Amino acid sequence: MSHWIIAPIVLPALLAPFIVLAARYHIGIQRALSLAGVVALVALASALAWQASDGTITLYQLGDWAAPFGIVLVADALSTLMVLLTSVLALFVLLYAIGSGWDNRGRHFHALFQFQLMGIIGAFLTGDLFNLFVFFEVLLIASYGLMIHAGGNARMRAGVQYVLFNLIGSTLFLFALGAIYAETGTLNMADLAQRVTFIGAEDTVGIRVAAVLLLLVFAIKAALVPLHFWLPSSYSEAPAPVAALFAIMTKVGAYAIIRVYTLIFPPELAATQGLHDLWLLPAALVSVAIGMMGVLAAKKLDRLVAFAVIGSMGMVMVTISLFTPEGIAAALYYIVHSTLAGAALFLIADLVRTGRGSLELTAQPPVAGAALTAALFFVGAIAMAGLPPLSGFLGKLLVLNASFSAPQAVWIWGVVLVSSLVSILGFARAGSLLFWKAKSVPVGEGAAPNAPPQALSYVAVGGLIGLLAAQTVFAGQLHGYTSKIAGQLFYPAPYIQTVLETPGKLSTPKEGH
Amino acid sequence: MEFLVASAIGILTAGGIYLMLRLRTFPVILGISLLTYAVNVFLFTSGRLTIAAPPILRDGVTAYADPLPQALVLTAIVISFGMTAVVVMIGLGAFLGSDDDHVDDQPDPETADAEGRS
Numbered sequence: 230m231s232h233w234i235i236a237p238i239v240l241p242a243l244l245a246p247f248i249v250l251a252a253r254y255h256i257g258i259q260r261a262l263s264l265a266g267v268v269a270l271v272a273l274a275s276a277l278a279w280q281a282s283d284g285t286i287t288l289y290q291l292g293d294w295a296a297p298f299g300i301v302l303v304a305d306a307l308s309t310l311m312v313l314l315t316s317v318l319a320l321f322v323l324l325y326a327i328g329s330g331w332d333n334r335g336r337h338f339h340a341l342f343q344f345q346l347m348g349i350i351g352a353f354l355t356g357d358l359f360n361l362f363v364f365f366e367v368l369l370i371a372s373y374g375l376m377i378h379a380g381g382n383a384r385m386r387a388g389v390q391y392v393l394f395n396l397i398g399s400t401l402f403l404f405a406l407g408a409i410y411a412e413t414g415t416l417n418m419a420d421l422a423q424r425v426t427f428i429g430a431e432d433t434v435g436i437r438v439a440a441v442l443l444l445l446v447f448a449i450k451a452a453l454v455p456l457h458f459w460l461p462s463s464y465s466e467a468p469a470p471v472a473a474l475f476a477i478m479t480k481v482g483a484y485a486i487i488r489v490y491t492l493i494f495p496p497e498l499a500a501t502q503g504l505h506d507l508w509l510l511p512a513a514l515v516s517v518a519i520g521m522m523g524v525l526a527a528k529k530l531d532r533l534v535a536f537a538v539i540g541s542m543g544m545v546m547v548t549i550s551l552f553t554p555e556g557i558a559a560a561l562y563y564i565v566h567s568t569l570a571g572a573a574l575f576l577i578a579d580l581v582r583t584g585r586g587s588l589e590l591t592a593q594p595p596v597a598g599a600a601l602t603a604a605l606f607f608v609g610a611i612a613m614a615g616l617p618p619l620s621g622f623l624g625k626l627l628v629l630n631a632s633f634s635a636p637q638a639v640w641i642w643g644v645v646l647v648s649s650l651v652s653i654l655g656f657a658r659a660g661s662l663l664f665w666k667a668k669s670v671p672v673g674e675g676a677a678p679n680a681p682p683q684a685l686s687y688v689a690v691g692g693l694i695g696l697l698a699a700q701t702v703f704a705g706q707l708h709g710y711t712s713k714i715a716g717q718l719f720y721p722a723p724y725i726q727t728v729l730e731t732p733g734k735l736s737t738p739k740e741g742h
Numbered sequence: 743m744e745f746l747v748a749s750a751i752g753i754l755t756a757g758g759i760y761l762m763l764r765l766r767t768f769p770v771i772l773g774i775s776l777l778t779y780a781v782n783v784f785l786f787t788s789g790r791l792t793i794a795a796p797p798i799l800r801d802g803v804t805a806y807a808d809p810l811p812q813a814l815v816l817t818a819i820v821i822s823f824g825m826t827a828v829v830v831m832i833g834l835g836a837f838l839g840s841d842d843d844h845v846d847d848q849p850d851p852e853t854a855d856a857e858g859r860s
Binding site (some may be wrong): 463 | 788817824845849
């Protein structure tokens with residue numbers, strides 16, 4: 230049994246307390262340790278993704294207890310792709326946090342950052358629903374600390390809303406888990422997948438309630454309308470690098486929906502019929518519409534980006550709710566794109582704040598370092614709005630293509646295309662107000678110009694943009710890989726077999742017992 | 743006994759939801775605490791209600807209580823306790839900073855005055 234699967238969880242889990250204990254007062258050592266940890270994480274994640282890329286499913290039994298009695302970690306193609314995405318995103322976000330000095334505006338940024346990574350990666354790797362809850366809580370409690378990093382009244386108030394909303398979400402999660410355990414007697418995902426099919430047609434009340442509750446919890450995480458109210462103010466009030474890292478947190482919800490509703494409650498299961506096409510799809514379409522309208526209506530740049538994230542999460546959920554292999558493949562491609570583009574835009578918004586002092590979308594004196602920031606905003610906006618030539622365009626093409634044969638294709642095409650136009654208008658309006666109208670405003674007498682942002686900040690944002698470009702160039706390969714992942718998800722027998730039939734400690738008693 | 747436990751969960755949940763809808767930090771936190779009590783009892787009952795049955799394998803015993811929900815409840819209690827402590831601290835910080843304990847966003851005083859509302 231290879232121990233490497235648990236390494237991406239153990240590494241940040243050990244590094245974080247070490248940073249708190251050994252390097253409390255030395256921001257330089259904290260930065261070096263944190264950066265080294267994230268670089269090692271990228272290496273580990275790449276190795277795991279490489280290992281899983283040929284379709285192998287690797288199992289790790291904690292304490293050598295066989296499933297379903299012990300907790301297992303499972304590294305298949307989907308979870309390792311998400312782990313790789315998380316660690317690469319974390320690397321650039323960390324570079325930005327160091328470059329812009331955000332990490333030094335409060336205490337313990339790097340320790341909380343590592344705990345956050347531990348929670349996110351654990352949530353992607355676990356094969357047990359209760360363990361998923363525990364990792365959700367780990368990532369949430371770290372995110373509470375990061376959210377209010379550097380303090381301030383507006384941020385504290387947004388933090389209270391964020392924490393309370395997520396506490397309610399966690400309570401719902403526990404209700405769902407209790408209901409599932411009462412109905413099936415297990416919380417291991419592979420075991421559940423088998424036992425749910427044995428429930429008689431007239432005894433499905435409990436399991437249906439549980440399936441809907443679980444969907445609600447994951448929809449809160451994924452900020453699906455009407456459960457998106459926590460996102461705009463918390464993402465726009467959070468420190469920029471934290472908001473950029475949070476771009477992966479909404480994807481944790483999307484990942485959980487993909488995992489649970491292909492493995493445990495697959496679309497062909499009679500008990501949960503109608504959950505995706507009747508409920509999930511309309512909610513996702515409304516999310517796309519609300520998000521893009523928010524982009525057009527926002528009065529501040531950071532709220533604009535937050536609404537763009539809601540819209541692109543809606544796009545992901547539209548494609549997921551088709552629950553076809555093509556749909557899931559397109560959704561995974563779009564998840565990678567939307568994570569990188571959302572994070573880049575949050576960082577660009579912070580570049581604007583550094584050079585301008587405020588994010589109000591009104592004509593104000595020129596932005597310091599405007600040329601480079603404007604260019605980056607232009608590219609980021611193109612990617613997010615889904616214009617050619619960047620990956621957003623290809624992602625939307627894949628989404629439209631996957632939904633072509635669906636019965637609701639008219640609705641999907643209509644909403645996606647119209648809302649794309651609205652978001653282009655919104656981004657064009659914001660960009661021209663920020664960078665062009667500035668030329669027509671007279672600079673006040675004696676007003677000291679803001680210092681332009683640090684070079685390292687530009688390197689971090691440029692790196693994310695570069696990844697988006699790479700995702701466009703290698704779109705064929707990436708989409709081929711996500712199609713392979715979708716094929717693996719819709720044929721879960723090897724996953725279930727690997728988890729349940731690998732012997733553990735009690736299955737092979739030693740001699741003399 | 744089923745009736746007693748079920749109605750206890752129901753009353754705790756109802757009280758929790760009512761307090762959460764008060765939209766002030768203190769009642770909302772109390773409401774969430776009540777809701778977590780409700781969910782803890784609910785988790786406990788998900789392993790079926792048994793009286794005077796051991797959760798650990800012993801010789802000569804045939805009826806057992808399910809030990810797993812007890813472990814789950816223990817985890818849930820620890821987590822919700824920690825989370826409540828965190829939210830109390832953040833809520834206190836927000837209240838002391840802005841002298842306002844509303845959970846929802848209040849209308850901006852300037853725009854509210856301009857529209858003729860207080």
